[in-house]
C-alpha cells in the first residue's frame with residue numbers, strides 16, 4: 001500500500017518504520033525539515049508541510065491508499081488545537097478529496113469521554129469532554145465522519161474515516177506518571193481511586209494498522225489496554241517494583257486537577273478486539289512497564305531518585 005502518515009512524532013515515526021518493515025511504501029509528513037534524516041533512517045519518504053496551511057499541501061504528491069492523521073499539538077492552547085486538529089483535518093480532507101484514500105485513520109483521544117464516576121465506557125457511551133481541548137478533538141471526529149462540526153460544514157464524509165480514541169500513551173522514553181514517580185514528583189490524588197486508562201506505544205501502532213486493514217468506515221474504536229487501573233494500584237505496583245514508597249497524597253479537588261479536567265472512567269476495548277481482531281502485546285500496564293524498566297536497566301538509564309521522607 002502507498003501510505004501517508006501525517007505527524008511523524010512518537011507514534012507516527014514508529015508506525016512508519018513498522019509499515020516499511022511490512023513492505024509498504026511510506027510517506028511521512030511533518031513541518032520541520034530537520035526531521036528529514038530521522039524519517040529517512042526509518043525508510044520513510046519525507047514530505048515537509050504544515051497542515052494548517054492548505055497552500056503547502058497543494059504542492060505535495062497524492063494518490064495514497066492509507067492515510068493516518070496522528071499529528072499532535074504538543075500541549076498548546078485551545079486555538080492551537082483548533083488549528084492543528086480541526087482546521088488541519090479539514091485541509092487534509094479537502095486536499096485528498098480528488099483522489100480519496102481507501103482508509104483514513106485519525107487518532108483521537110479517550111478524553112472525549114467526560115465520565116468522573118469510574119463507570120465503564122464503550123464507544124456508544126455518551127461523550128462529554130470536560131476540557132475545551134477535548135471538545136476540539138470531538139469536533140474533529142465529527143468533521144472526519146461527516147456527522148457535524150461547527151459552522152454547519154461538511155455534512156458528508158469525504159473519505160472512509162475510522163476513529164481510534166486513544167488512551168494515555170506510554171512506552172520507551174514516554175510515561176508522564178512513571179517519570180514523575182521516579183523523580184518523587186508524583187502525587188496521589190485523594191485516596192487514589194481515580195481510574196487511569198493506558199496503552200503502550202507499540203499497541204497504538206498495532207491498533208492503527210488493524211484499523212487500516214479491518215476498520216469499518218464511519219466507526220469509532222477505543223484504543224486502550226485490557227486493564228484500567230486505579231491511580232493507587234498503579235503507584236503501588238511501581239512502588240513494589242522499584243523499592244519506593246507510595247507518593248504523598250494531595251487533595252482530590254486541587255486547582256491543578258480542575259484545570260486538567262480530570263476524569264475517572266474505565267474505557268473498554270472489546271469492540272476493537274472483536275472487530276479488528278487485534279491482540280495486545282502489552283495487555284496491561286504491568287507488562288508494558290516491566291518491559292520499559294528492563295530496557296532502562298539494561299541501558300544503565302534507570303535512575304530512581306531516593307525518597308527522603
Ligand SMILES: NC(=O)c1ccc[n+]([C@@H]2O[C@H](COP(=O)([O-])OP(=O)(O)OC[C@H]3O[C@@H](n4cnc5c(N)ncnc54)[C@H](OP(=O)(O)O)[C@@H]3O)[C@@H](O)[C@H]2O)c1
Pocket residue numbers: 006007008009010011012029030031032035049050051052069070071072073074084088107108109110166167168169170
Ligand atoms: N500522548 C498521548 O498520551 C495521547 C493520548 C491520546 C491520543 N493521542 C494522539 O495520538 C497521536 C500521536 O501522538 P504523539 O504522542 O505521537 O505526538 P507527537 O510525538 O507530539 O508528534 C506529533 C507530530 O505532529 C507533527 N505536527 C504537529 N503539528 C503539525 C502541523 N501543523 N503540520 C504537520 N505536522 C505537524 C509534529 O512534527 P513537527 O513538529 O516537525 O511538525 C510531530 O511529528 C496524536 O494525534 C495525539 O493527539 C496521544
